[in-house]
Every structure is written in structure tokens, then in C-alpha cells.
Amino acid sequence: MSGGVDSAVAAARAVEAGHEVVGVHLALSRMPGTLRTGSRGCCTVEDSMDAQRAANIMGIPYYVWDFSERFKLDVVDDFIAEYAAGRTPNPCMRCNEKIKFAALLEKAMALGFDAVCTGHYASILTDVDGNKQLHRAAAWAKDQSYVLGVLTADQINHSMFPLGATPTKAEVRKEAAERGFSVANKPDSYDICFIPDGDTKGWLGERVAPVTGDILDREGNTLGQHDGAVAFTVGQRKGLSIGTPAADGKPRFVLEVRPISNTVVVGPKEALAIKEIAGNKYTWAGLAPEHPEVEFACHVQIRAHADPVPAVAQVVSTTAVTGIDGTVELRIIPAEPLNGVAPGQTAVVYVGTRVLGQCTIDRTVSAVPVSTPEMIASASPVPVNA
CATH class of the missing domain: 2.40.30.10 (Translation factors)
Structure with a gap:
């Protein structure tokens, strides 16, 4: 129970379906400044209290589990390392993969529970052979199956998504209001939860030491210098500070960040x-x-x-x-x-x-060739067990 409207309604539907339900809120940060600002971030003290009020109305047990250390190692530190390696990570994917459907599910199963139930908009269907499959939610506009794409077969077998067939978020809010949940009109959270002010560049700048390097074109010519490659992302147009315009007069975009050589490659939008x-x-x-x-x-x-x-x-x-x-x-x-x-x-x-x-x-x-053989990549892949 994140403290939002979706997880509260999901829990209520699970209770009504006859399941033995326990509400769990994940404490993911020990940092100060725990009160929410608008709709930025999640998993704050305020969110925990919202979740507890909903659990009290349902009459279910409620606990706060401290996963802050796992979250720091598996999500926050991974986020920093990926950016330092010139990559663009998705922390929500890592959180689902490592925390909500790994650490949380592992603990739940050890305590004798059968599944983790969340407020994600996705569906689990069973094929003709009895195998469970993860599918999009009924309402594509609200579908969240993308961020659940990291789930394995075993995790899907032990997951529940009661909101998957709900046609609109408005219906979920209406149901929450009818149940007396104070979170019925609570705004959705957005941005990266551990960067509540939304300043990703500034946040990274405090954790990854900037090192000056070259800005290159696709042919390897030096166009200028940067003050730290970690501040650049693929597709970025502003803040390049190259000075010299392109031959065709068109703007240039970041095409690649190369951490080993500490260089940033720019080129035309078409590339x-x-x-x-x-x-x-x-x-x-x-x-x-x-x-x-x-x-x-x-x-x-x-x-x-x-x-x-x-x-x-x-x-x-x-x-x-x-x-x-x-x-x-x-x-x-x-x-x-x-x-x-x-x-x-x-x-x-x-x-x-x-x-x-x-x-x-x-x-x-x-899709756009260059005059020298080039494959845009952030680093050489390493062997893994798939």
C-alpha cells in the first residue's frame, strides 16, 4: 500500500474477494524531508499515514517494512552507476524487479502468503494449458504493463492486479470515495521518487564527480568540451554549448555518451x-x-x-x-x-x-549511416545468464 488511491482500492477488492489481506507499506528512504510536496515522489511518512487510514477502514492488519537498504543498493546506487556508465536507466523498472516483486515477494512467501497484490493497471490471464500470462490492462491509456515487463513466470504466478479490468481511473477514485478513503482525490505521484524536486541533473551532479571531456561529431571531429558526460542524455538538444554551428545550420542532438573515453557524440536529429x-x-x-x-x-x-x-x-x-x-x-x-x-x-x-x-x-x-563504421553503444555488453 503506497498511500495512493490505486493500492487502497486494490486492497479493498482483494478483501471483498475473500482473501486474507495484510496491508504493507514500504519504507524506502531514511533521508530527511519526508513530507510530500504536491504530487512529487512517493513512499513518504505522509503516504504511510494515508495507507494506514485506508487499512483501518478495511479492518486489515497494517505494517511498515523497512526496505531502505535494499532500495539504496538495488535502485538508487544502480541509477547512479548506470548514468556514470553513459546509460539511461529506468528506476521504476528496477524497483519492480528488485524490490516489489523480489524482496517484498520473497519475504511475503517466507511468512506464508500466496501473492503480492498491487494497484498496477495490468491483467493476469490463464492460457488453455493453465499457464499464467501478463497482459495489458483493459484501458490502454492507463496501462502499466510496461513497468511490469521485468516480472518472471514465478513472480507472475504469485501476483495479483485487481485493477486490470477497470476502464478508467475516474471509476477507481469514485469507488475510493464511496469506501470512505481519504486518498480518493489524492494526486498521482510522478517523477523519480528519490529525486522529489525533479532536478535529476543536479542530484546526479552531487554524486558523480564531473570530468571534462570532448564533444565530438559522428566522424570523430572535436567540436567542443563538456564539464561532465553524466549531465547528457541521448536526444538532448539544449546545453551543448558547442558554439560552432553545424554545416547545414540545423541544431545538433546528443547521439551517444561514451563513458570509457568520456566523450559525448552529437549529430543531426535524423541520426x-x-x-x-x-x-x-x-x-x-x-x-x-x-x-x-x-x-x-x-x-x-x-x-x-x-x-x-x-x-x-x-x-x-x-x-x-x-x-x-x-x-x-x-x-x-x-x-x-x-x-x-x-x-x-x-x-x-x-x-x-x-x-x-x-x-x-x-x-x-x-538508421542513418556515417562516413566511418559506427555502432552507437554505451559500453561493450557483458555475458549474463538469461
């Missing part, structure tokens, strides 16, 4: 079009395809609120790319180029409404 993405840190949400090494049709989504794009995907050897024998990756080729994709982002693969799996993007290939 942000990506024709191929791949990642060797991939998982399947439920049963894996019977023959994932055979190219299959799918849709790919690269952001929580992005439109899915038709694509083909397959698991292939990465030996030719990495030079390391025995490594594999999930390679995805969209039917039309994707814009502004950065290594570190998550690509979630769908077949129809079903979430088939996901990968953390290790490398991207631009």
Missing part, C-alpha cells in the same frame, strides 16, 4: 532514428517462446507511455558484436525506426496484449 536495438540482459514474462532463436513477429515499447511499434525479434549470438564466445542477446528490429533510444532503457516485447518479455538495451544501431 536519432534507430533501426535496431539489442540487449543481453533479457527475461521472459511467463513461458518463453518455444524457439526464441527463430525470428518472430511482435510489438516493442521503449517507454512507459510510448506507442508500441510492430517489430521482429529473436535471440541471437553476440560473438560477432562483442568478441566474446557464448554470449547471446535479444535483438529487436522495428518495422519503422525508433526515435531517441538510449542504452540503459528497457524494451518490452508484446505479442498482442500479452507481455512476452523485456531486455535492457545494450546497443542501438542508427
Whole structure:
């Protein structure tokens, strides 16, 4: 129970369905300044009190579990490390993967519970063979299946999403009001919860020492200098401070951040079009395809609120790319180029409404060739067990 309206209504529906329900709020930060400001952040003291009031109305036990150390190691420190490596991480994906459906579920199962129930807008359906599958919510505008793409088959088997079939958020708020929940009109949280003021650049600047480096064009020519590569993200236009205009007079955008050489590569907007993405840190949400090494049709989504794009995907050897024998990756080729994709982002693969799996993007290939062979990538992939 995050302290928001969705988890409160999800808990109430679970109670009415006849389950033995215990409300749990996760304490994820020990930092000062724990009172919420507007709708920024989550998991504050105020949120904890909101959750407890809802639990009291339902008459269910309520606990606060301190996962702050796990959250720091698995989410916050990972976020810093990924940016320092020139990648663009998604902390909500890591939180779902490492905290809500790993650490929390592990503790719940150890205490004898059967499932973790949350207020995510997603659905779990059962196929003809009795296998559970993760699907989009009924209302695509509110669908949150993307951030759940990291769930494994075992985690899906022990998860519940009572809001999956709810057509609108307005209906959830109406139900909350009818139940007497004070959070009925509480605004949704947004931004990164551990950066409540929304200043990601400033927050990172206090934790990653800036090192001056070169800003290059796609051919390797030096255009200027930066005061720290961590401050740049793929697709960024402002703040480049190059001075010299491009030959065609058009603005330039960040195409790549190279942490090893501490350089930032810029180029025309057209070069942000990506024709191929791949990642060797991939998982399947439920049963894996019977023959994932055979190219299959799918849709790919690269952001929580992005439109899915038709694509083909397959698991292939990465030996030719990495030079390391025995490594594999999930390679995805969209039917039309994707814009502004950065290594570190998550690509979630769908077949129809079903979430088939996901990968953390290790490398991207631009649809616009350059005069020298180039593959836009943040770092050489490392072998993992998929």
C-alpha cells in the first residue's frame, strides 16, 4: 500500500474477494524531508499515514517494512552507476524487479502468503494449458504493463492486479470515495521518487564527480568540451554549448555518451532514428517462446507511455558484436525506426496484449549511416545468464 488511491482500492477488492489481506507499506528512504510536496515522489511518512487510514477502514492488519537498504543498493546506487556508465536507466523498472516483486515477494512467501497484490493497471490471464500470462490492462491509456515487463513466470504466478479490468481511473477514485478513503482525490505521484524536486541533473551532479571531456561529431571531429558526460542524455538538444554551428545550420542532438573515453557524440536529429536495438540482459514474462532463436513477429515499447511499434525479434549470438564466445542477446528490429533510444532503457516485447518479455538495451544501431563504421553503444555488453 503506497498511500495512493490505486493500492487502497486494490486492497479493498482483494478483501471483498475473500482473501486474507495484510496491508504493507514500504519504507524506502531514511533521508530527511519526508513530507510530500504536491504530487512529487512517493513512499513518504505522509503516504504511510494515508495507507494506514485506508487499512483501518478495511479492518486489515497494517505494517511498515523497512526496505531502505535494499532500495539504496538495488535502485538508487544502480541509477547512479548506470548514468556514470553513459546509460539511461529506468528506476521504476528496477524497483519492480528488485524490490516489489523480489524482496517484498520473497519475504511475503517466507511468512506464508500466496501473492503480492498491487494497484498496477495490468491483467493476469490463464492460457488453455493453465499457464499464467501478463497482459495489458483493459484501458490502454492507463496501462502499466510496461513497468511490469521485468516480472518472471514465478513472480507472475504469485501476483495479483485487481485493477486490470477497470476502464478508467475516474471509476477507481469514485469507488475510493464511496469506501470512505481519504486518498480518493489524492494526486498521482510522478517523477523519480528519490529525486522529489525533479532536478535529476543536479542530484546526479552531487554524486558523480564531473570530468571534462570532448564533444565530438559522428566522424570523430572535436567540436567542443563538456564539464561532465553524466549531465547528457541521448536526444538532448539544449546545453551543448558547442558554439560552432553545424554545416547545414540545423541544431545538433546528443547521439551517444561514451563513458570509457568520456566523450559525448552529437549529430543531426535524423541520426536519432534507430533501426535496431539489442540487449543481453533479457527475461521472459511467463513461458518463453518455444524457439526464441527463430525470428518472430511482435510489438516493442521503449517507454512507459510510448506507442508500441510492430517489430521482429529473436535471440541471437553476440560473438560477432562483442568478441566474446557464448554470449547471446535479444535483438529487436522495428518495422519503422525508433526515435531517441538510449542504452540503459528497457524494451518490452508484446505479442498482442500479452507481455512476452523485456531486455535492457545494450546497443542501438542508427538508421542513418556515417562516413566511418559506427555502432552507437554505451559500453561493450557483458555475458549474463538469461
